[in-house]
Amino acid sequence: MTANAGYHLFNTGDxxxxxxxxxxxxxxTIMYFATSAARTAALSGVVVEGMFxxxxxxxxxEYYDGAAWQSIANPGDxxxxxxxxxxxxTGGVTSGTADLKLAVTTNGDLLYGTGSxxxxxxxxxxxxxxxxxxxxxxxxxxxxSGGMTxxxxxxxxxSTGFSFSSISGSYKHLLMTWxxxxxxxxxxxxxxxxxxNSGANYNSMVYYGANTTLTQxxxxxxxxxxxxxxxxxxxxxxxxxxxxxxxxxxxYDYANTSYAKxxxxxxxxxxxxxxxxxxxxxxxxxxxILTAISSIDITRLSGTGTMTIxxxxxxxxxxxx
Amino acid sequence: xxxxxxxTIINCExxxxxxxxxxxxxxKQQAADEKEYAKAQKVEADKLAAKQSAEAKLAxxxxxxxxxxxxxx
Numbered sequence: 001m002t003a004n005a006g007y008h009l010f011n012t013g014d015x016x017x018x019x020x021x022x023x024x025x026x027x028x029t030i031m032y033f034a035t036s037a038a039r040t041a042a043l044s045g046v047v048v049e050g051m052f053x054x055x056x057x058x059x060x061x062e063y064y065d066g067a068a069w070q071s072i073a074n075p076g077d078x079x080x081x082x083x084x085x086x087x088x089x090t091g092g093v094t095s096g097t098a099d100l101k102l103a104v105t106t107n108g109d110l111l112y113g114t115g116s117x118x119x120x121x122x123x124x125x126x127x128x129x130x131x132x133x134x135x136x137x138x139x140x141x142x143x144x145s146g147g148m149t150x151x152x153x154x155x156x157x158x159s160t161g162f163s164f165s166s167i168s169g170s171y172k173h174l175l176m177t178w179x180x181x182x183x184x185x186x187x188x189x190x191x192x193x194x195x196x197n198s199g200a201n202y203n204s205m206v207y208y209g210a211n212t213t214l215t216q217x218x219x220x221x222x223x224x225x226x227x228x229x230x231x232x233x234x235x236x237x238x239x240x241x242x243x244x245x246x247x248x249x250x251x252y253d254y255a256n257t258s259y260a261k262x263x264x265x266x267x268x269x270x271x272x273x274x275x276x277x278x279x280x281x282x283x284x285x286x287x288x289i290l291t292a293i294s295s296i297d298i299t300r301l302s303g304t305g306t307m308t309i310x311x312x313x314x315x316x317x318x319x320x321x
Numbered sequence: 322x323x324x325x326x327x328x329t330i331i332n333c334e335x336x337x338x339x340x341x342x343x344x345x346x347x348x349k350q351q352a353a354d355e356k357e358y359a360k361a362q363k364v365e366a367d368k369l370a371a372k373q374s375a376e377a378k379l380a381x382x383x384x385x386x387x388x389x390x391x392x393x394x
Contacts, residue, residue, distance in 0.1 A: 227361040
C-alpha cells in the first residue's frame with residue numbers, strides 16, 4: 001500500500017490526480033462508517049497508518065497505527081493512578097475511574113508521615129489518653145497523674161478528731177491543706193500526730209507572729225507536732241472571716257524507711273482567749289521515726305470542744321509525685 | 322466499753338469512713354495530752370509574762386516603745 005502523500009498545497013487551476021485524491025485528501029480525512037466491520041470491508045487492502053475513522057455505532061473516533069485501530073476517545077496521557085501500600089491513599093486504578101480515599105479504616109484514625117511520601121495509620125487511643133511521642137513517632141499514651149493527686153477530703157462536723165489512714169506510699173511527698181476550721185469553744189486545741197505515734201518524737205521549731213510581735217516557740221521531744229502552737233489551732237472560736245484556722249503542712253519523703261521525716265508548714269488562726277489574738281505560725285519539724293508514714297491524725301490535745309468547718313472549708317490530703 | 326468521744330477514720334485506700342469511740346489507750350493518751358498541752362501553754366505564758374515584765378522595767382528606765390522593741394523584738 002502506498003504511503004500517505006502528506007500535506008500538499010494546491011494551486012488555482014490544478015487538476016487533481018487520482019493519487020492526490022486518494023493520498024492527499026481521502027486518507028487524511030476522517031472517514032465515516034456505520035460499524036467497524038463496515039470499515040474493515042471498505043478499507044480492505046487499502047488501510048494505512050494515519051487513517052482516521054468515525055464509527056457511528058459506538059460514536060468513537062479511531063486512528064490506524066499501522067497495525068490496529070486505536071481509540072482516541074480518551075486522549076489524555078494519564079494511564080493510571082496508583083496508590084502504594086504506604087501512600088496513605090487507597091482506590092488507585094490503571095483503568096476506569098479512580099475513587100481515591102485516605103487509608104483510614106476506623107473512626108478516630110490518624111495518618112502520620114513515616115518518611116518521604118509514606119505514611120502509617122494510627123488508631124484512636126483510649127479515653128483520656130494524649131498524643132505523645134514514643135520512639136520518634138506519634139503514639140497515644142496515658143498521661144502521668146501530674147504533680148498533685150487529691151487523696152482524700154474531709155469536712156469535719158462536730159469532730160473530736162479524725163485520721164487519714166492507709167495512705168499509699170506511692171507518692172514522693174504529702175501535702176495537707178485546710179481552711180475554715182472552727183472550734184466550738186475557746187478552750188480547745190487540736191494538733192497533728194503521725195502514725196498515731198504519741199512518743200517523744202516530734203521536734204519542731206516554730207516562729208509565730210502575734211499582732212506586731214515575732215516569737216519563737218520550739219518544742220523538742222514533744223508527743224505531737226507542737227503542743228505550744230497546735231497545728232489545727234487553739235481557742236479558734238471566732239467564726240468571723242479571717243479568724244478561722246487555715247494552713248498547710250508538707251511531709252517530705254514520707255514513705256522512706258531510712259531516716260527521720262521532715263515536715264514544714266504554716267497556719268493561722270484567731271486565738272479568741274489569748275491576748276494576741278491573730279496568730280500566724282511558720283514551722284519546721286522532724287519526726288524521729290524511720291517507719292514510713294501511713295496515717296495522719298488530727299487529735300484533740302485539750303478541752304472538750306469539737307471541730308467544725310465553716311462554709312467552703314475542708315481538710316484535704318494531697319500526694320505529690 | 323464506751324467513752325463517748327468519737328474518732329473518724331478515713332481509709333485513703335478504699336475511701337471507707339469509720340466512726341468509732343476512742344479506745345481506752347486513746348482516752349489515757351488524751352489525759353496525758355491535756356497535761357503536756359497545759360505545761361506547754363504555761364511555759365509560753367511565763368515567757369510572755371517575763372517579756373512583758375522586761376518591757377515594763379525598760380520603760381521605767383525611760384526607754385521609748387521603739388527602743389524597747391529594738392531590744393526585745
